[in-house]
Amino acid sequence: MLNDLQLNSILEDFDIAYWKINLFSREIHWSNHFSILVGDPEIEEDRFEFFINHILHPDYRYDFRIHFEKLIKENEPFSFEIRLKLENGKYRWFECKNQKSRNNDFRETAVLLFVNIHQSKRDQYTIEENFFYYRETAEMTSTGGWYVDTVNKNIYWDDVTLKIVECPRDFQPAYKDRMKFYAEEHHNRMRNAFDKCENFGIPFKLELKMVSFQHREFWVRLTGKPVYNNDQEVVGIRGVLQNIDENKNNELNLQNSLDIIATQNSRLFNFAHIVSHHLRSHSSNLSLIVELLRESKSDRDKLDLLANVEDVSDNLDSAISRLNDIVSVQTSLKKEPVRIRFEKALEVVLASISSLINRENAKIVAEFQDLKEIRYIPEYLESILLNLITNAIRYKQPGRKPVIFIQTYTDNDKEYLEVSDNGMGIDLDEYGEKMFGMYKTFHPNNPEAKGIGLFITKNQVEALGGSISVSSTLDIGTTFKIKF
Amino acid sequence: MGQTVELACIIDDDKIYVNLVKKIIEIKKLSENLLIYKNGKEALDYFKEIMENTTDENKLPDIIFLDLNMPVMDGWEFLNEFIKIKNKLNKKITLYVVSSSIDPRDLERAKSFNLVTDYLIKPIELKKFEKIFEKTAA
Numbered sequence: 317m318l319n320d321l322q323l324n325s326i327l328e329d330f331d332i333a334y335w336k337i338n339l340f341s342r343e344i345h346w347s348n349h350f351s352i353l354v355g356d357p358e359i360e361e362d363r364f365e366f367f368i369n370h371i372l373h374p375d376y377r378y379d380f381r382i383h384f385e386k387l388i389k390e391n392e393p394f395s396f397e398i399r400l401k402l403e404n405g406k407y408r409w410f411e412c413k414n415q416k417s418r419n420n421d422f423r424e425t426a427v428l429l430f431v432n433i434h435q436s437k438r439d440q441y442t443i444e445e446n447f448f449y450y451r452e453t454a455e456m457t458s459t460g461g462w463y464v465d466t467v468n469k470n471i472y473w474d475d476v477t478l479k480i481v482e483c484p485r486d487f488q489p490a491y492k493d494r495m496k497f498y499a500e501e502h503h504n505r506m507r508n509a510f511d512k513c514e515n516f517g518i519p520f521k522l523e524l525k526m527v528s529f530q531h532r533e534f535w536v537r538l539t540g541k542p543v544y545n546n547d548q549e550v551v552g553i554r555g556v557l558q559n560i561d562e563n564k565n566n567e568l569n570l571q572n573s574l575d576i577i578a579t580q581n582s583r584l585f586n587f588a589h590i591v592s593h594h595l596r597s598h599s600s601n602l603s604l605i606v607e608l609l610r611e612s613k614s615d616r617d618k619l620d621l622l623a624n625v626e627d628v629s630d631n632l633d634s635a636i637s638r639l640n641d642i643v644s645v646q647t648s649l650k651k652e653p654v655r656i657r658f659e660k661a662l663e664v665v666l667a668s669i670s671s672l673i674n675r676e677n678a679k680i681v682a683e684f685q686d687l688k689e690i691r692y693i694p695e696y697l698e699s700i701l702l703n704l705i706t707n708a709i710r711y712k713q714p715g716r717k718p719v720i721f722i723q724t725y726t727d728n729d730k731e732y733l734e735v736s737d738n739g740m741g742i743d744l745d746e747y748g749e750k751m752f753g754m755y756k757t758f759h760p761n762n763p764e765a766k767g768i769g770l771f772i773t774k775n776q777v778e779a780l781g782g783s784i785s786v787s788s789t790l791d792i793g794t795t796f797k798i799k800f
Numbered sequence: 801m802g803q804t805v806e807l808a809c810i811i812d813d814d815k816i817y818v819n820l821v822k823k824i825i826e827i828k829k830l831s832e833n834l835l836i837y838k839n840g841k842e843a844l845d846y847f848k849e850i851m852e853n854t855t856d857e858n859k860l861p862d863i864i865f866l867d868l869n870m871p872v873m874d875g876w877e878f879l880n881e882f883i884k885i886k887n888k889l890n891k892k893i894t895l896y897v898v899s900s901s902i903d904p905r906d907l908e909r910a911k912s913f914n915l916v917t918d919y920l921i922k923p924i925e926l927k928k929f930e931k932i933f934e935k936t937a938a
Contacts, residue, residue, distance in 0.1 A: 601817050611827060627815075
């Protein structure tokens with residue numbers, strides 16, 4: 317058996333101090349270690365009261381008295397945590413517990429142990445604190461953790477991951493279904509990264525689209541690192557998953573806006589040059605006339621030149637009014653799109669060009685049953701129809717009665733309008749690229765061609781996010797296809 | 801004034817401009833004859849026909865004034881086609897690009913063609929016209 321000295325030194329090593337209490341006299345004896353811990357104070361009053369008033373943290377006074385009474389009167393084990401002021405004046409955590417006496421009948425003394433638990437208490441706090449920060453960070457950045465056991469084919473998701481993927485809290489993802497949570501177009505990327513990590517231990521960091529439990533697509537940033545067993549074999553992959561949908565969408569929107577601004581800017585730049593070019597060609601003619609007027613000797617020459625001034629003036633006037641048409645494409649963009657019936661828009665257009673239709677004896681066939689209406693700016697739709705129909709009539713095949721077939725439909729959730737004619741057609745190999753350019757005309761000997769209609773049509777279609785394409789066969793006809 | 805140019809050629813769709821230049825050439829007696837085409841294709845067709853059918857170099861112009869913005873075949877397309885046949889034409893032809901475009905990109909692009917002597921911005925002054933014709937005739 318150990319003697320008291322040996323026992324004391326063992327207890328000291330474990331940082332355990334104790335009181336020995338005489339149950340009859342209530343006299344308290346402090347172990348050597350206890351005295352040293354609390355700084356070996358000079359005690360004149362009652363030892364218990366001194367302890368309560370000067371060593372025990374005030375918060376625990378009440379509890380301590382209760383437990384102490386219990387210790388004296390009963391012989392039941394207990395344990396509670398208290399804080400004691402040590403010789404350096406600082407409070408430390410102790411676990412206070414009784415030593416149950418084996419001999420129930422003759423209890424003379426009781427022992428109260430003080431076990432220093434400060435370190436583990438602090439560790440516990442640190443863990444709790446870290447866990448708190450981890451939770452808060454995970455919630456705030458919406459970052460979840462995941463683990464895939466590649467040996468037993470199991471998937472583990474933490475609460476935040478479940479929340480991000482919009483799963484019920486008790487949801488357990490099945491290994492075989494894991495690809496379901498990734499967007500189809502990213503299956504390959506995901507599988508490659510996973511296989512590389514599983515087979516060669518290569519970590520990955522991906523941005524890809526996931527599909528939530530509610531079938532909603534969203535962007536995530538996903539990292540994965542291999543987990544090794546003692547034999548350095550990969551037995552799992554773990555990582556985090558961050559919901560970056562908002563950021564990614566902002567990024568994509570920003571890129572989109574940037575592209576739009578860039579094209580608009582270059583369009584404006586071109587427009588400015590075209591405007592200056594077109595106005596300059598008239599002003600330069602005017603200045604040539606002025607110079608020639610100065611040089612010309614005869615009245616006849618002068619009169620000829622004055623007639624030219626009139627022509628220049630007319631040309632300038634129509635050039636400016638055409639430029640005005642282009643500018644108005646941009647200004648009417650401010651109008652709100654509304655639901656319009658194609659039939660109604662066509663009626664308006666046909667009424668405005670009824671004389672042209674009658675003169676050319678044109679036949680117009682419209683089939684709108686597959687797509688009866690659309691959300692659009694009415695002025696645009698009318699202008700588009702007007703341009704395409706008048707073009708079709710203007711470039712009819714000589715000797716052939718112009719027939720124009722107009723059709724609307726949907727394909728893959730996209731809305732389309734097609735305008736086909738049986739006109740002279742156009743050599744797209746030669747003119748295809750310039751078809752929608754400004755001031756481009758293709759049919760010689762057609763003084764009515766101003767090279768502005770299709771330019772405006774394309775601008776209007778694109779301004780509302782659509783596109784226009786053309787197919788044509790010489791002497792057979794042309795089809796314009798608009799994707800809204 | 802010494803020699804005059806035998807045959808000048810204007811490729812331009814602006815009728816008023818063409819009339820005015822015609823008048824200048826008449827008044828100043830800058831060229832004996834004048835070819836006028838209202839787009840690149842018409843001019844090119846003419847050159848191709850000469851190349852295939854005759855060797856009469858008198859039917860080829862000494863000087864060409866080429867506009868850029870024209871319907872059917874614009875000045876750029878004409879230049880690209882003209883490069884291909886120029887060496888087969890048995891005559892030194894001076895070519896000026898004449899445009900009212902002041903876009904520096906047009907200027908750069910025109911100068912990238914070796915066969916373009918210069919890029920003239922409309923309006924061209926009478927004196928400039930005279931100088932160009934004198935230089936070509938000499």
